[in-house]
Amino acid sequence: MRLLCLLAALSFSAHAAAADSACATCHAAQTTHFRATPMALALEKVEASAILGSHPELTFQEGAYKSSISRSAGGSILTVSAGAETLTVPLLWAFGRGQAGQTYVFEYNGAMYESRVSFYNALRALDLTMGALNTRPRSLAEAAGRRMDSIGTRDCFGCHSNGAVSAGKLHLESIVPGVACESCHGPVEKHAEAARTGDAVGAKLPHLAALSAEELSDLCGRCHRTWSQIALNGPRGINNVRFQPYRLANSKCYDAADARIRCTSCHDPHGTLETNLAAYDSKCAACHATALHTKVCRVAKANCAGCHMPRVDLPGAHARFTDHQIRIARAGDPYPN
Ligand code: HEC
Ligand code: HEC
Ligand code: HEC
Ligand code: HEC
Ligand code: HEC
Ligand code: HEC
Ligand code: HEC
Numbered sequence: 001m002r003l004l005c006l007l008a009a010l011s012f013s014a015h016a017a018a019a020d021s022a023c024a025t026c027h028a029a030q031t032t033h034f035r036a037t038p039m040a041l042a043l044e045k046v047e048a049s050a051i052l053g054s055h056p057e058l059t060f061q062e063g064a065y066k067s068s069i070s071r072s073a074g075g076s077i078l079t080v081s082a083g084a085e086t087l088t089v090p091l092l093w094a095f096g097r098g099q100a101g102q103t104y105v106f107e108y109n110g111a112m113y114e115s116r117v118s119f120y121n122a123l124r125a126l127d128l129t130m131g132a133l134n135t136r137p138r139s140l141a142e143a144a145g146r147r148m149d150s151i152g153t154r155d156c157f158g159c160h161s162n163g164a165v166s167a168g169k170l171h172l173e174s175i176v177p178g179v180a181c182e183s184c185h186g187p188v189e190k191h192a193e194a195a196r197t198g199d200a201v202g203a204k205l206p207h208l209a210a211l212s213a214e215e216l217s218d219l220c221g222r223c224h225r226t227w228s229q230i231a232l233n234g235p236r237g238i239n240n241v242r243f244q245p246y247r248l249a250n251s252k253c254y255d256a257a258d259a260r261i262r263c264t265s266c267h268d269p270h271g272t273l274e275t276n277l278a279a280y281d282s283k284c285a286a287c288h289a290t291a292l293h294t295k296v297c298r299v300a301k302a303n304c305a306g307c308h309m310p311r312v313d314l315p316g317a318h319a320r321f322t323d324h325q326i327r328i329a330r331a332g333d334p335y336p337n
Contacts, residue, residue: 020181022192034181034270038098043160043177047075049094051102051119060117060126063136065143067117069104069126078106078115080144087140091115093177095160100319103129105156106145112153113145120318130316159223184208184219184269209264214256220263221245238335241312247324250336253287260286280305 024031034040046052056071064082069091080087093105101122104115116137117126129146137143148156154170162180164170182188185205194203211219218226221243230246240246244263248254254261266283267273274280284304287294300307310329311320323329325336 023181023188026195030270031181033268033272037270037272038096039179041097041178042095043157044094044097045075045177046091046094046104049076049102052076052091052094055119055124058119058126062116062128062143065137065140067126067143069117076104078104078144080140082140082143085140087144089144095156100317104145105153108141108144108147112148112156113141114148114156115145116143122318127318128316133316179223183223211262212257213254213259213262216262216264217245217249236337238312238314240337241314241321241323241335244322244324248326251324251326253326258287277303277305284308 020031020035052058052069052071057068058070059066059068061067065080066082067078067080070077070079074090076091078089078091089106089108091104091106094102095105096102096118099121101118101120103118106113106115114129114131116129116132118129119125120127131146135142141147150170154165154168157164157170157172157175161178162176162183164172164175166174185208188205191203191205208216208219221227221229224245225243227246227249230240230243234240248261248263249256259265260283263269265286266280281302281304288296288304297304305322308326308329309322309324312323312335313320327336
């Protein structure tokens with residue numbers, strides 16, 4: 001156990017090891033599996049970005065504005081130029097390590113900015129950040145990025161890291177980049193401390209496996225957005241396909257009290273996403289079997305999610321998302337909302 005945890009600590013960056021090494025001794029499986037997930041890697045310092053390391057010079061032209069991201073000794077530099085004017089700023093943070101791509105955050109004139117261009121895995125190149133799609137830059141600063149207010153900045157780091165927000169304010173000095181054990185399990189220090197002294201029962205953590213489908217959707221929805229957030233504030237239409245708790249709750253399969261339709265019935269919260277669709281068949285069968293009262297498919301006996309959880313191309317994201325509104329999806333039908 002000790003050797004395993006030493007090896008694991010050595011093969012990952014210092015911050016990840018420092019944050020959860022206190023858990024690895026007793027929960028080796030959860031810890032080592034989780035460290036390799038896009039969630040755990042949802043944020044990194046720019047100097048640690050493997051994407052920027054393997055693409056040392058990226059460029060993008062938008063009208064008169066030319067942007068480039070160049071690797072330098074200490075990190076990566078964003079340069080935006082138009083005519084004789086040039087703006088140069090070091091990038092600080094790289095957001096995103098999953099299927100779509102990576103967006104950068106930098107500091108300029110005392111505020112945090114979200115980069116106007118992002119790296120997209122499908123393109124292996126830069127293109128406009130989704131939020132920038134319907135805007136036009138009017139200055140070098142706007143061509144470099146979108147100025148964020150303090151709440152926007154706080155929320156951005158709040159979902160992609162751990163320990164950076166306390167008492168409603170952003171404290172970058174205590175940030176642990178990426179989603180961490182605490183993000184879902186809450187404060188864990190007392191538990192780890194008590195467990196070390198042989199008193200794990202004295203500092204029990206909330207038993208998440210006992211949460212209902214609705215409670216778990218709300219927990220994951222703190223970052224993946226809850227049903228009520230989307231129902232109240234939108235977005236409407238295809239742009240809400242990314243918000244699984246909302247899409248799932250709109251499906252006829254959803255029952256707030258039925259554990260078989262919980263996020264974690266289909267996803268290991270500590271593991272990487274299963275991409276073999278047949279692996280999900282048993283999850284559907286848990287309800288759609290002849291012995292139960294729910295209906296059975298007359299069309300096929302396998303790969304259920306392939307037809308009933310269609311992939312949707314999200315404009316500007318250069319990635320496809322899985323519609324969690326499980327349904328009979330017929331070609332040409334409008335996107336149900
Ligand atoms: C010295 C061993 C030890 C360490 C260190 C430790 N735990 Fe535990 N943990 C236990 C034991 C024993 C249990 C089962 C006891 C119980 O029923 O709560 C447990 C249970 C848990 C559970 C399950 C709670 C439930 O009922 O579903 C979670 C989650 C958990 N630990 C998270 C953590 C995290 C996160 C860390 C690191 C900050 C950590 N533990 C550190 C020993 C440890
Ligand atoms: C603290 C915020 C946070 C919470 C809570 C959270 N997630 Fe995530 N999750 C993220 C972020 C951020 C990403 C995107 C990571 C990336 O691609 O960089 C993500 C990505 C994912 C992915 C996609 C992984 C991939 O391979 O693309 C799955 C699946 C997922 N989360 C499931 C869950 C489930 C299930 C829960 C609840 C048990 C949950 N998440 C709770 C922030 C969170
Ligand atoms: C409410 C929580 C939340 C906030 C706020 C948030 N994100 Fe995310 N972000 C997520 C989740 C969850 C995912 C994964 C699912 C998805 O793609 O929507 C994600 C995905 C991403 C991805 C794509 C990663 C991939 O899968 O390729 C990027 C890039 C990203 N976020 C950047 C940002 C930046 C930059 C900000 C701040 C301007 C931000 N996010 C604010 C929760 C959040
Ligand atoms: C994205 C949310 C999320 C994160 C991050 C997360 N967990 Fe969990 N964890 C859960 C959920 C949900 C359960 C209950 C599993 C279920 O629903 O069946 C759980 C269960 C557990 C259990 C009980 C045994 C088991 O596997 O079911 C342990 C131990 C545990 N987690 C440890 C950890 C440790 C250590 C970390 C950090 C390395 C961590 N978790 C990170 C969501 C998370
Ligand atoms: C009935 C099974 C099922 C349930 C329940 C479920 N998912 Fe999924 N989920 C899937 C499938 C299938 C995929 C696509 C896997 C692949 O990429 O091949 C997926 C993909 C994802 C992804 C990756 C991004 C995407 O759109 O492809 C995220 C994030 C995610 N699910 C989050 C959640 C969250 C959060 C919940 C709970 C609200 C949830 N899922 C409940 C089956 C399920
Ligand atoms: C918690 C139990 C449960 C799970 C898990 C579940 N379903 Fe369902 N599903 C239902 C119920 C209940 C209905 C609606 C009642 C009925 O028609 O029998 C339904 C309806 C459907 C329908 C018809 C929808 C419509 O618009 O008429 C399809 C298709 C479907 N489910 C496919 C799936 C697939 C595919 C999966 C796995 C990815 C799945 N279901 C997982 C319970 C479930
Ligand atoms: C090749 C695509 C495809 C696959 C794969 C598939 N289905 Fe279907 N399913 C359909 C279509 C199309 C319909 C509507 C048929 C009709 O008009 O009656 C349907 C209907 C259904 C219904 C509603 C039945 C009713 O009586 O209203 C359920 C439930 C369902 N499927 C579940 C599943 C499950 C569970 C699986 C995996 C074992 C699955 N499907 C695999 C295409 C598919």
